Each structure stands twice: as C-alpha cells, then as structure tokens.
Amino acid sequence: MRLVCFPHAxxxxxxxxxxxxxxxxxxxxxxxxxxxxxxxxxxxPYHSIAAHADALSEVMEPLTEGPYALFGHSMGAVLAHETARRLVTAGRPEPRRVFLSGRGAPSPLPGAHDRLGSDTEILAAVGALGGTGRAVLDDPELLAMVMPALRADYGALGTYHWGGGSPLSCPLTVLVGDADPVVGVAEAAAWRGHTTGGFDLRVLSGGHFYLDDRTDDVRDIITTSLLVAGSPA
Structure with missing residues (x-):
C-alpha cells in the first residue's frame, strides 16, 4: 500500500x-x-490552498489505482483532506485512511495562528513551534531560501476557510501533541465531523513537531491502522 505524505508549512x-x-x-x-x-x-509556490489541492489531486489520480492512504502534518493535513475530497469528487477511489496530524479541524474562518501579516510574525510563529525548522532561522542564507515558501504557505493558510461539503466516508486518524501550542485536543477531535467512517484520535507526548521524537509510535499507529485493523493492503 502507498502512503503519500504532505509536509507542513x-x-x-x-x-x-x-x-x-x-x-x-x-x-x-x-x-x-x-x-x-x-x-x-x-x-x-502556490498562494492558495484551493489551487494547491487542485494541482495535488491531479497528480495523485494515477496513484489511486491501487490501495493508498494519506498522511498530512499541519498545513499538510489541510492539503491531504482537501486533496482527498477532490479525488472523491472526480470519481476516484477514496484513501483507505487519512492521517491528519498537528492540525485542528477546518472552520468557516481562518485560524488565528494562520493570520500572519509580516515576515516578523511568520518567523516568530515558526520559532515558537520548534521542530527541525528551528536551525534554519539561525542561518541567514538558509532563511533567505525558505522565506518565499513560508510567505506563500502562511498566506495560503491565512485565507483558507471551510466552505462546507460532504464528509469523507473513509476512516480518519487524527494525531496531536499534548503540548502543541497551536492545536488543542478538542480542536483535533473536531475532525470527527468530517467523516462518516471510523475515527481515531491519538494524543502523543510532545509539541507541534512531536513527530520528530515519536517516529516509532507514529509508525506503529500507521501500520496497525492500515495493515492490521481491517485495512489489508
């Protein structure tokens, strides 16, 4: 089975x-x-979630010919969800499961943590989240290389809102760190309303980038969900 992963902003x-x-x-x-x-x-880079998901769903279509699942972290969770919805609308098979990590369920208004209007605000937000991106902030050359993508990604998130639509029917697994400064457990649990299938909420120790330290735990959650618990490849 293929697992297609969508990175963070x-x-x-x-x-x-x-x-x-x-x-x-x-x-x-x-x-x-x-x-x-x-x-x-x-x-x-893409400057809207809609345009990005449109392009991703087009590229993904050939991958849906066999069993597949999606895993998205933070902004990647938004894109994984929107891409899955577009694939279904296009008549393609649904994923066996969608894993949504480090992101609360979409809402009619952009999230407060997404509405960042300047480079200073973006860098402060990235620094507060920690994770592997922390080292980039201390290197001026690397920072200059990543800023265009950061501006575009946060600009896309800052204008994204949930416009409604039918829920997916595939099961969702939602993962969140218990010390995530921008995503609470209740916000993560709200993804339950976006599927008519199974729902599993996993709270792991760590912050927004809990995945950096809990890779083996996430591996076990994924393999158990896809290869053991009634989702054979």
Missing part, C-alpha cells in the same frame, strides 16, 4: 525521511515536494 519532502525509514518494509512511502523549496525552489 515551509516544509519539504525530506521532513518525512525518518518516518519513511521507519515504515520501510511495511508501506511504499511517498512524500509530496511542494514547489518553491529544495529541488523545486525555482518554481513559484
């Missing part, structure tokens, strides 16, 4: 390298490389 496909290694031998792990970073850094 400002993040790149390499963010999922540890998880990919942990899942080796269990799943075929693919990670989305958004434009505007790493090997796609010369490409213009």
């Amino acid at each position: 400002g993040g790149a496909a390499s963010a999922f390298l540890p998880l990919s290694r942990a899942l080796g031998g269990h799943l075929d792990v693919l990670a989305v490389q958004y434009p505007g970073r790493q090997d796609r850094r010369r490409e213009e």
Whole structure:
C-alpha cells in the first residue's frame, strides 16, 4: 500500500525521511515536494490552498489505482483532506485512511495562528513551534531560501476557510501533541465531523513537531491502522 505524505508549512519532502525509514518494509512511502523549496525552489509556490489541492489531486489520480492512504502534518493535513475530497469528487477511489496530524479541524474562518501579516510574525510563529525548522532561522542564507515558501504557505493558510461539503466516508486518524501550542485536543477531535467512517484520535507526548521524537509510535499507529485493523493492503 502507498502512503503519500504532505509536509507542513515551509516544509519539504525530506521532513518525512525518518518516518519513511521507519515504515520501510511495511508501506511504499511517498512524500509530496511542494514547489518553491529544495529541488523545486525555482518554481513559484502556490498562494492558495484551493489551487494547491487542485494541482495535488491531479497528480495523485494515477496513484489511486491501487490501495493508498494519506498522511498530512499541519498545513499538510489541510492539503491531504482537501486533496482527498477532490479525488472523491472526480470519481476516484477514496484513501483507505487519512492521517491528519498537528492540525485542528477546518472552520468557516481562518485560524488565528494562520493570520500572519509580516515576515516578523511568520518567523516568530515558526520559532515558537520548534521542530527541525528551528536551525534554519539561525542561518541567514538558509532563511533567505525558505522565506518565499513560508510567505506563500502562511498566506495560503491565512485565507483558507471551510466552505462546507460532504464528509469523507473513509476512516480518519487524527494525531496531536499534548503540548502543541497551536492545536488543542478538542480542536483535533473536531475532525470527527468530517467523516462518516471510523475515527481515531491519538494524543502523543510532545509539541507541534512531536513527530520528530515519536517516529516509532507514529509508525506503529500507521501500520496497525492500515495493515492490521481491517485495512489489508
């Protein structure tokens, strides 16, 4: 079974390298490389969630010919959910399961933590979240390289809102750190309303980037959900 992973705002496909290694031998792990970073850094990043999800769903269509699942962290959770909805609308098979990490359920208004109007606010938000991106903030050359993507990603999140629509019918697994400064457990639990299928909420110790320290636990949650608990490849 394929597991397609969607990175956080400002993040790149390499963010999922540890998880990919942990899942080796269990799943075929693919990670989305958004434009505007790493090997796609010369490409213009998307400035809206809708445009980004439209492009992702088009690229994803051939991958739906076999069993697949989606995993999105933070902004990636929004994109994984919106991409799944577009695939269903296009008549493609639903994912076996969607894993939504480090993000509260979508709401009619953009979240307060997404409405950042300046580079200073963006950098303060990224610094407060911690994670592997912390080292980038201390390197002026690296920072200059990632700022266009960060501006675009936070700009997209700052204008995103939930416009309604039918829930998915595939099961959702929602993961959140118990010390996440921007996503509370209640906000994460609200994803329950976005599926008519099964729902599983997992609260792990750690902050917004709990995944950096709990990779093995996340691996076990994924493999149990997909390969053991009634979701055979």
